[in-house]
Amino acid sequence: MKALRDMLDKLHPHFSKGGKLERFYGLYEAADSFLYTPGEVTGSAPHVRDAMDLKRVMITVVIALLPCFFMAMWNTGYQANSAMQATGGTISGWRGDLLGMLGYSANPDLFWDNLLLGASWFIPIYLVTNIVGGMWEALFSIIRGHDLNEGFLVTGSLFPLICPPTMPLWQVALGISFGVVIGKEIFGGTGKNFLNPALAGRAFLFFAYPAQISGDKVWVAADGFSGATALARAAEGGVAAVTHTVSWLDAFLGTMPGSMGETSTLACLFGAAVLIITGVGSWRIMLSTLLGGGALVLLFNSVGSTTNPMFALGPQWHLVLGGFAFGLVFMTTDPVSGAMTEEGKWIYGFLIGAMCILIRVVNPAFPEGMMLAILFGNVFAPLIDQLVLKFISSGGCGMSKDSTGRVLIVAFLLCIVCSILVSAAAVGLNARQEKNKSEEKRKNILQAANLYEAGVPIDEQFNKIEPRVVDLQTGQFTDRFDPTTFDSRVAARDPKLNYQIPGNEDLAGIKTRSRYKDVYLVMDGQHLQQLILPVHGKGLWSTMYGFIALSGDLNTVNGFGFYEHGETPGLGGEIDNPNWKKQWRGKKIYGPGEKVKIQVIKGIVDKSDPQAEFKADGLAGATLTGRGVDHLLKYWMGANGYLPFLERLKKEGVKP
Numbered sequence: 001m002k003a004l005r006d007m008l009d010k011l012h013p014h015f016s017k018g019g020k021l022e023r024f025y026g027l028y029e030a031a032d033s034f035l036y037t038p039g040e041v042t043g044s045a046p047h048v049r050d051a052m053d054l055k056r057v058m059i060t061v062v063i064a065l066l067p068c069f070f071m072a073m074w075n076t077g078y079q080a081n082s083a084m085q086a087t088g089g090t091i092s093g094w095r096g097d098l099l100g101m102l103g104y105s106a107n108p109d110l111f112w113d114n115l116l117l118g119a120s121w122f123i124p125i126y127l128v129t130n131i132v133g134g135m136w137e138a139l140f141s142i143i144r145g146h147d148l149n150e151g152f153l154v155t156g157s158l159f160p161l162i163c164p165p166t167m168p169l170w171q172v173a174l175g176i177s178f179g180v181v182i183g184k185e186i187f188g189g190t191g192k193n194f195l196n197p198a199l200a201g202r203a204f205l206f207f208a209y210p211a212q213i214s215g216d217k218v219w220v221a222a223d224g225f226s227g228a229t230a231l232a233r234a235a236e237g238g239v240a241a242v243t244h245t246v247s248w249l250d251a252f253l254g255t256m257p258g259s260m261g262e263t264s265t266l267a268c269l270f271g272a273a274v275l276i277i278t279g280v281g282s283w284r285i286m287l288s289t290l291l292g293g294g295a296l297v298l299l300f301n302s303v304g305s306t307t308n309p310m311f312a313l314g315p316q317w318h319l320v321l322g323g324f325a326f327g328l329v330f331m332t333t334d335p336v337s338g339a340m341t342e343e344g345k346w347i348y349g350f351l352i353g354a355m356c357i358l359i360r361v362v363n364p365a366f367p368e369g370m371m372l373a374i375l376f377g378n379v380f381a382p383l384i385d386q387l388v389l390k391f392i393s394s395g396g397c398g399m400s401k402d403s404t405g406r407v408l409i410v411a412f413l414l415c416i417v418c419s420i421l422v423s424a425a426a427v428g429l430n431a432r433q434e435k436n437k438s439e440e441k442r443k444n445i446l447q448a449a450n451l452y453e454a455g456v457p458i459d460e461q462f463n464k465i466e467p468r469v470v471d472l473q474t475g476q477f478t479d480r481f482d483p484t485t486f487d488s489r490v491a492a493r494d495p496k497l498n499y500q501i502p503g504n505e506d507l508a509g510i511k512t513r514s515r516y517k518d519v520y521l522v523m524d525g526q527h528l529q530q531l532i533l534p535v536h537g538k539g540l541w542s543t544m545y546g547f548i549a550l551s552g553d554l555n556t557v558n559g560f561g562f563y564e565h566g567e568t569p570g571l572g573g574e575i576d577n578p579n580w581k582k583q584w585r586g587k588k589i590y591g592p593g594e595k596v597k598i599q600v601i602k603g604i605v606d607k608s609d610p611q612a613e614f615k616a617d618g619l620a621g622a623t624l625t626g627r628g629v630d631h632l633l634k635y636w637m638g639a640n641g642y643l644p645f646l647e648r649l650k651k652e653g654v655k656p
Contacts, residue, residue: 057280057335058153064274064281065157065330067267069122072260074111076165076221077118079257081108083222087503092223095120121165121221122260125172130156132173136180140189151190155179158198158330161261162323162371164218171209175201195378196337199371206371210540211624219257228511229258231322231360235367236543237493237512238309239317244500244512251320259323268325281333284342285349289328292353293318300361307437309493310361324356327370337378344381344388351384352377363566366541444563445520448547449530450585465532466521472499473515475644481516488514488534489545501640508537508635509628517642528552531649533642537632540624542566544575544632550589554646557598560584572625580617588613589637594647596637600630 084090084106091099091106099116107113130152137152159176179201184193205213212218219229230251233241246256254264261267275281297315305311318324332338332352339348352373359369366372442462446452453461467483470476491497491514498512522530529552536545546562561581567573574580583605591597597614602623605615618626635641 058151060274060278060280061154061330062157064271065161065261067270068161068261068264068326068330069157071254071264071267072161073118073122074114075118075254075256075263076121076260077114077116078108078255079219080117080121080165080221081106081114083220087222089222091117117221118165118260122160124169125163125165125167125260126156126160128169128172129159129176133159133176133180136177136185140185144189151184152180155184155197159201161326162198162202162259164213165221165260166218167205167212171205171212174208175205177201178204191336194337194382195375196331196334199331199375199378202371203375215538215540219259229322229368230256231258231367233511234313234317234321235310235360236510237498238312239314240493240495240498241309241512242317242321244495248316248320251317259326262323262326265320265325268329272329275329275333281329282335282338282345284345285332285338286328288346288349289332289353289356290319290349292350292355293324293357294353295350296354296357296361300357306487306490308361310367313361318357318360322360322368323370327356327374328353331370331374332377337381339381339384341385341388343392344384347384347388348377348381351380440563444561445532445547448559448561449520449522449532449549450559451522464522466523468519468521470517470519470642470645471515472513472517472641472645475646475648478516483518486516486518488517491516505640506635507638508632510537510543510635519645526653528554528649528653530558531646533636535632535636537628537635539565539567539628540572540622541568544625544628548633548636554650555588555590557584557587557589567625568622572619572622574619574622575625575629580619583617586613587616589633594643596634596643598633598637600626600633602626 085108090096091104095117099120102116104113104116106117133152133156156176159179160172163172163175179197179199182204183195183197183200184190187193202213228236230242230246233245242251250256251263252265254267256263272281272286276283276286294315297313297318300311301314303311332349339345352370355373355376356369359366359372363369439458442458442465443452445465446458446461449465451461451464467486468477469479469481469483469486471478492512494514497514497516499515500512501510517534519534520532521528522532530549531552531554532547532549534545535548536543538544542565544562544565544567546560546564548557549559550556551558559581562575565573565575567575587598589596589598591614597611598616599614600616600618602618604617605612609615637643
């Protein structure tokens with residue numbers, strides 16, 4: 001090491017002021033500081049001795065992340081190997097050649113096979129992150145004439161861990177560039193950014209390239225394999241849907257699909273212990289985040305919901321699903337973008353925990369809420385600290401009437417009171433809400449069949465419609481359930497009544513469906529005029545729920561529309577556009593041999609096309625939403641959906 005020290009000392013004059021390489025002093029200093037402790041010491045009083053400097057803080061965080069690094073590689077490989085074993089897939093390209101030389105056999109039961117495959121996905125993302133991000137850091141340090149500090153060491157470690165394994169490397173480079181440049185450097189660099197750079201970069205990718213960082217096809221590194229995260233399953237079917245594929249212990253250990261380094265709560269707990277013992281991470285923020293999330297979960301559990309299964313998901317599940325544990329330990333405790341006052345840390349953490357659960361449970365478009373909650377907390381951290389300092393400096397409750405602190409406290413208390421009143425109103429009005437939902441559902445059925453008349457009571461209009469329940473497996477009507485109260489969405493969450501759809505059949509991307517469906521008949525005596533069928537499937541951001549009405553020939557569409565979804569307004573949200581819905585009337589579902597031919601195309605249907613009756617206009621700027629509509633129709637109108645029922649209905653007619 002002495003030889004290295006001597007070499008660095010000889011190079012020092014060239015990089016110091018007046019040297020030929022003066023402009024690059026920051027790069028030299030960064031290498032010197034990384035290898036050795038700084039040589040500068042104070043020459044006069046006061047003297048402060050502290051073993052912790054920025055370099056040691058960053059290195060401590062990286063050490064705390066080591067179990068997450070391990071899980072990022074092992075679990076990524078385990079999930080991919082398991083998927084390939086089930087589907088018969090293989091590894092191709094440079095990965096296949098490299099792994100073949102290392103004796104890889106694609107066996108999910110072998111530790112090294114999992115670690116090697118996972119490393120082949122994780123290491124490239126890690127390298128691109130640090131090379132591109134490091135270049136930006138170096139560029140800004142040269143331009144500003146500042147030292148290149150160790151702040152990026154943590155950002156460069158966190159960002160790969162919150163990415164899916166299949167993310168294209170050019171998007172990794174773009175995301176970390178946004179995080180470093182827009183999230184940090186334009187505000188002055190390390191210590192001056194108000195947003196967490198790693199999360200800022202991920203948020204950019206989430207909204208700019210959602211197909212590569214969300215959905216069901218990005219979490220398992222196996223070609224053609226579709227597998228939702230456990231949290232996405234919970235949003236669709238509650239605890240029952242989660243436990244069908246993963247136990248609580250599996251979720252705690254992290255053996256499930258997800259962002260590479262976020263899945264293991266156990267690994268995060270190790271990191272929490274390291275950060276708390278060394279004093280690098282704030283236990284106050286961690287605990288208050290846990291309390292804020294837990295409090296809101298218990299509130300939602302007590303309120304309950306018949307339509308949203310996330311209301312029933314317990315706190316023990318929220319902790320181990322998604323990025324809650326990882327965000328709680330490594331993201332909320334960022335000393336720069338988080339609250340800095342000891343009292344403010346309690347408020348800051350509680351706010352993030354509550355916001356995360358609020359987003360997860362209430363917003364169907366974002367089953368994961370930790371990223372947005374932390375960024376929200378980052379924005380409010382300076383305000384929280386200012387409030388705390390004003391409160392303390394004014395002697396607590398002795399603030400003047402017009403002080404900013406007093407105004408903010410009154411506003412905060414008013415928000416709490418209003419929240420309690422709103423929650424109480426939600427519980428008290430639950431029965432009326434359920435009645436209104438029933439009215440709205442019947443209205444949507446009438447609208448799908450083009451039978452709705454504004455101003456006429458719903459009960460009176462619905463008299464012409466006969467609800468029935470169908471067993472999808474046999475294609476026969478069943479009297480097992482009361483058709484006026486049966487809810488197939490609730491039944492889909494019941495293990496005794498649901499059907500877990502194999503991945504190769506699941507065109508609609510719904511994972512689970514009820515074995516029984518409520519259908520609606522419009523009769524003219526003994527003659528069937530219309531049949532209204534509920535359908536649903538994944539769009540870009542959400543599950544889309546709607547009804548399709550078929551004429552008496554059970555092939556011609558009489559109406560089609562969605563009544564619930566979370567697609568982007570102005571883009572995928574155009575499925576609500578009356579003109580788009582109007583085009584469906586007269587379209588045909590089946591071609592020769594009962595083959596589903598209906599499709600949503602890109603662009604506008606050419607009316608002179610002989611196949612135009614089987615085609616519907618796409619959605620401009622919303623290809624993935626249009627594809628979701630196309631896929632859900634192919635699923636529900638196909639052999640795994642209503643086709644057996646429709647064939648029997650054509651053959652036997654409607655029997656009482």
